[in-house]
Every structure is written in C-alpha cells, then in structure tokens.
Amino acid sequence: MPLPRRTARDGWRVVTALAGGLPTDVVALKDGTVWVAGDHPVTRPTTPRREGRCVAVTRDGSIPVVWRKKGSENDRHWTLRDRDAPSNSRK
Amino acid sequence: MTASAGGSVWVFGTNPLPQGNELRLARWDGRRWHKIPSPEPPLPEWEDPRVIVTDLVATGPSDVWVAANIEVADEEPGYLLLLHWNGAAWSWQRGSKESGSGQLVPDGRGGFWLTRVEKDDLQHMAGRRRTPVRLPLAGDHGVNLVISQVPGSTRVWGVGVESETEYGNLIWSSG
Numbered sequence: 001m002p003l004p005r006r007t008a009r010d011g012w013r014v015v016t017a018l019a020g021g022l023p024t025d026v027v028a029l030k031d032g033t034v035w036v037a038g039d040h041p042v043t044r045p046t047t048p049r050r051e052g053r054c055v056a057v058t059r060d061g062s063i064p065v066v067w068r069k070k071g072s073e074n075d076r077h078w079t080l081r082d083r084d085a086p087s088n089s090r091k
Numbered sequence: 092m093t094a095s096a097g098g099s100v101w102v103f104g105t106n107p108l109p110q111g112n113e114l115r116l117a118r119w120d121g122r123r124w125h126k127i128p129s130p131e132p133p134l135p136e137w138e139d140p141r142v143i144v145t146d147l148v149a150t151g152p153s154d155v156w157v158a159a160n161i162e163v164a165d166e167e168p169g170y171l172l173l174l175h176w177n178g179a180a181w182s183w184q185r186g187s188k189e190s191g192s193g194q195l196v197p198d199g200r201g202g203f204w205l206t207r208v209e210k211d212d213l214q215h216m217a218g219r220r221r222t223p224v225r226l227p228l229a230g231d232h233g234v235n236l237v238i239s240q241v242p243g244s245t246r247v248w249g250v251g252v253e254s255e256t257e258y259g260n261l262i263w264s265s266g
Contacts, residue, residue: 007227008224008225008226008227010215010222010224010265011265011266012213012224012226012227012249012263012264012265013227013263013264013265014226014227014228014258014261014262014263015248015261015262015263015264016261016262017258017260017261017262023237023250023251023252023260023262024237024250025237025250026237026238026239026248026249026250026262027239028239028240028241028242028246028247028248029241029242030241030242030243030244032241034239034248036250036262
C-alpha cells in the first residue's frame with residue numbers, strides 16, 4: 001500500500017513502513033547509515049513514493065534481522081544484514 | 092551514560108536503600124571522576140517507590156537531564172521523573188500518574204526528544220517546556236517508539252510498533 005506522504009508541523013515524516021515484523025531498535029550513524037533491527041523474520045521496508053528503491057527479502061528462523069539504510073541521498077535503499085553476517089557487528 | 096561538549100562523560104544511577112532511593116550522578120573529565128551532589132526530589136514514600144533511570148542526555152557542557160520512572164505499588168508504567176542538573180543545582184519535573192519514561196535523545200539544537208511519555212508518540216523539550224509531538228500516520232494511543240540521532244546533527248530517526256492503523260510498523264525521520 002502506498003504511504004500517504006505527510007510531514008508533521010515539527011518536521012517528522014514517514015519514511016517507510018515495515019511489512020511484517022516488529023522493529024525493536026534503531027541506530028543512526030554519522031555517515032548517514034541507519035540500522036533498524038526487528039524481531040520477525042519477514043521484517044522488511046516497503047517501497048514508499050519518492051524514497052528510492054527498497055529491497056524486499058524474506059527469511060525464516062534468523063532473528064533479529066537488521067536493515068541498513070545507506071546515507072547518501074543518491075543511494076537510498078535498504079539492504080538486509082542477518083545476525084550471522086560479519087557486517088552486523090558494526091551495529 | 093552520556094557525553095557532553097568539552098569531553099565530559101556523565102553517568103547516573105540509583106541505589107535502592109532501605110531508607111529510600113539514592114540518586115547519583117558523576118562526571119568523568121578525561122582524567123578523573125567528579126561526584127555531583129545527589130538530587131532529592133519529593134517521592135511518594137508512602138507507596139514504597141522504586142526509581143528506575145531510563146536515560147540521560149547532556150544538552151550543554153554542564154547541562155544534564157535524567158529521565159526516570161517512579162514505580163509504585165506495581166503500577167505500570169509509573170510516574171515520569173525528569174531531573175535537570177545545570178552545573179550548580181538540581182531541579183525536577185514530575186509527570187502524572189502512568190506518565191512513564193523512555194529515551195532522551197538530543198535534538199541537535201540544545202533541546203531533546205523524549206519517548207514513551209504520557210501516551211504521546213513523542214515529546215520535545217526546549218528550554219523547560221515539553222511539547223507533545225504527533226507522528227504522521229500514527230494511531231491515537233501513542234507509538235512504542237525508539238529513536239536515534241545522527242551524531243552532531245538535527246536529524247533523528249525513529250521506528251515504532253503501530254498496531255492501530257492500516258500502515259503497520261513505520262520508520263520516521265525528522266530534521
């Protein structure tokens with residue numbers, strides 16, 4: 001479902017939705033990377049309007065799943081890093 | 092634990108004693124620890140409260156805010172206790188019953204954001220004024236939100252469990 005694009009008066013806006021899964025934590029880094037952890041195997045960002053490409057992945061049995069959003073305005077997509085991947089240790 | 096401009100690191104904790112909760116703040120200046128006088132906010136002693144620190148944030152070289160949850164008689168989520176150390180003295184605000192307490196995250200402009208307080212999606216503190224924030228597409232009863240600031244910026248990201256609306260769990264951004 002496309003997300004209505006709304007921005008609150010204080011500047012908060014919806015970036016994307018998570019299709020399934022429960023987000024449990026978020027960490028934003030100085031280089032613009034954002035890590036999102038969820039505790040459900042099918043947690044994934046859906047693709048909202050004007051937010052670039054999102055990668056949809058389903059996975060079973062591996063929790064937590066961690067989504068990484070790259071910081072560049074020109075490279076705004078999400079990739080999945082599971083808990084066994086070495087890059088997960090960056091979070 | 093939090094860090095402030097000037098290289099200080101602040102830690103805060105509570106020590107539940109038989110005669111009451113002892114609240115402690117200390118500052119590390121890079122070489123040694125400095126003990127800060129303990130605050131003595133009024134607590135509902137007749138209800139045998141437990142003070143649980145949920146977060147702290149430094150908004151200036153000597154400005155530190157501490158959020159705690161005062162749990163009384165097994166009630167959830169308890170009262171918010173918001174403490175402020177200005178470098179010389181403590182002051183505090185106490186929330187209403189079941190106001191709760193969550194994260195304190197800098198806004199990059201000298202204020203900070205509070206999560207899981209008083210059934211609001213979010214609150215913003217500027218000066219000594221707290222303002223409720225309504226997140227777009229959130230339901231009516233507050234989002235179970237976690238947030239993170241991009242260090243050194245005014246940008247903050249949040250993720251939340253939203254079961255009341257058709258949009259499910261959402262990711263927000265500000266700044």
